[in-house]
Amino acid sequence: MPDDDRGGNDRADVTPVMSDLSPEHEQLRESVERFAQREVAPVIGGFYEREEFPYEIVAKMGEMGLFGLPIPERYGGMGGDYLALCVALEELARVDSSVAITLEAGVGLGAMPIYRFGTEEQKQRWLPDLCSATILGAFGLTEPGGGSDAGATRTTARLDGDEWVINGTKAFITNSGTAITGIVTVTAVTRRLDGGRPQISAIIVPAGTPGFTVSKTYSKVGWLASDTRELSFDDCRVPAANLLGEVGRGYAQFLQTLDEGRVALAALSVGLAQGCIDESLRYLGEREAFGHKIGEYQVLQFKLADMEARTHTARLAYRDAAQRMLNGRPFKKHAAIAKLVASDAAMLNAREATQIFGGYGFMNESPVGRFYRDAKILEIGEGTSEVQRMLIARELGLRSAL
Numbered sequence: 467m468p469d470d471d472r473g474g475n476d477r478a479d480v481t482p483v484m485s486d487l488s489p490e491h492e493q494l495r496e497s498v499e500r501f502a503q504r505e506v507a508p509v510i511g512g513f514y515e516r517e518e519f520p521y522e523i524v525a526k527m528g529e530m531g532l533f534g535l536p537i538p539e540r541y542g543g544m545g546g547d548y549l550a551l552c553v554a555l556e557e558l559a560r561v562d563s564s565v566a567i568t569l570e571a572g573v574g575l576g577a578m579p580i581y582r583f584g585t586e587e588q589k590q591r592w593l594p595d596l597c598s599a600t601i602l603g604a605f606g607l608t609e610p611g612g613g614s615d616a617g618a619t620r621t622t623a624r625l626d627g628d629e630w631v632i633n634g635t636k637a638f639i640t641n642s643g644t645a646i647t648g649i650v651t652v653t654a655v656t657r658r659l660d661g662g663r664p665q666i667s668a669i670i671v672p673a674g675t676p677g678f679t680v681s682k683t684y685s686k687v688g689w690l691a692s693d694t695r696e697l698s699f700d701d702c703r704v705p706a707a708n709l710l711g712e713v714g715r716g717y718a719q720f721l722q723t724l725d726e727g728r729v730a731l732a733a734l735s736v737g738l739a740q741g742c743i744d745e746s747l748r749y750l751g752e753r754e755a756f757g758h759k760i761g762e763y764q765v766l767q768f769k770l771a772d773m774e775a776r777t778h779t780a781r782l783a784y785r786d787a788a789q790r791m792l793n794g795r796p797f798k799k800h801a802a803i804a805k806l807v808a809s810d811a812a813m814l815n816a817r818e819a820t821q822i823f824g825g826y827g828f829m830n831e832s833p834v835g836r837f838y839r840d841a842k843i844l845e846i847g848e849g850t851s852e853v854q855r856m857l858i859a860r861e862l863g864l865r866s867a868l
């Protein structure tokens with residue numbers, strides 16, 4: 467966000483501060499803001515109500531290079547960094563979260579594991595199409611039996627000659643069943659180690675592989691214009707070469723993928739929180755009650771003040787976590803903090819914005835109605851708020867009694 471706060475200092479000081487973006491990131495932010503306002507905002511409500519995946523919008527985002535933002539140019543990406551992805555997510559989610567989560571999952575969960583851990587051949591094979599959004603990628607970790615305890619994976623993959631044979635079910639997988647879904651990377655137990663501990667590996671499954679089926683989309687509370695499905699693997703055979711990186715590295719790979727993804731989801735949450743402020747500010751200046759604009763009532767002004775304070779703090783938290791990641795410093799705790807405070811800010815701001823809009827806030831046609839429905843999942847996806855607190859406590863050296 468442009469920072470026009472001159473309070474407390476009468477010098478026009480241009481020394482960079484923590485929340486500033488580089489000129490390149492600011493340019494990206496402005497272009498995604500324009501796209502979101504012009505191309506997404508006017509039509510997305512209809513897709514949401516019809517629970518329809520917005521293929522044309524996704525194609526345009528592909529043409530803009532958004533799906534390849536943090537991927538090097540040699541693999542068809544834009545050669546930017548992870549903060550660039552976060553900035554784009556923030557701007558999209560200011561307007562709509564279904565489109566933003568499609569991008570977040572497509573890049574953070576679809577392309578990034580292949581870029582980080584894949585063989586050169588896998589990168590050459592999949593990344594150019596993922597970066598252009600010719601195909602979408604997904605990551606299947608969660609199972610019907612549980613997501614937080616990801617080590618309890620039940621899906622199995624056994625090597626039979628030069629093929630993996632996969633059996634099991636994955637639940638709630640984003641981007642997994644669209645007409646342009648190209649691959650789903652799934653975690654599976656590839657053998658039992660001494661003491662019965664599972665060896666978990668990640669395997670790339672191309673869409674359309676026999677034995678791999680997707681359910682129809684779930685009936686969800688929010689993110690209605692995004693694609694979420696249950697996946698079944700019934701003796702599904704893929705080449706041995708589809709193993710992502712090394713055998714037995716699946717657990718470590720998804721932990722790293724989720725650490726990064728949390729920063730991205732925090733940025734998306736900040737966008738939703740900011741969208742609530744944008745809409746509320748407009749409405750405070752328009753709506754009248756008891757002969758006054760409702761923005762003249764201090765009780766509502768205080769709501770906006772709290773919404774702004776939460777959003778600003780959460781933005782600093784995700785940009786700090788992203789910067790640590792880019793500088794090669796440990797960022798696990800900071801990613802968890804960012805996800806925790808940003809999802810909290812989104813949830814609270816959505817509640818307050820809906821209140822400010824009164825009855826209109828409860829109507830699906832108003833963006834704040836959508837924000838309200840979309841906010842809750844931010845406290846659940848890519849690690850619940852309880853899981854973030856567990857991670858933070860662990861980073862403080864505390865050990866659980868359980």
Ligand SMILES: Cc1cc2nc3c(=O)[nH]c(=O)nc-3n(C[C@H](O)[C@H](O)[C@H](O)COP(=O)(O)OP(=O)(O)OC[C@H]3O[C@@H](n4cnc5c(N)ncnc54)[C@H](O)[C@@H]3O)c2cc1C
Pocket residue numbers: 571575604605606607608611612613614615637638639640641686689694843846847848849850851852853
């Ligand atoms: C719309 C949507 C999209 C999703 N997209 C994907 C995707 O693309 N890929 C993917 O793999 N997953 C995806 N998920 C799954 C999501 O990541 C999981 O729902 C989430 O991690 C929580 O897992 P769970 O639902 O199994 O809840 P559970 O793990 O069963 O948790 C239930 C409750 O118990 C709490 N809990 C669990 N363990 C502890 C503990 N030790 N201490 C305290 N509290 C605890 C949790 O915080 C939660 O409140 C998606 C989910 C949704 C709804």
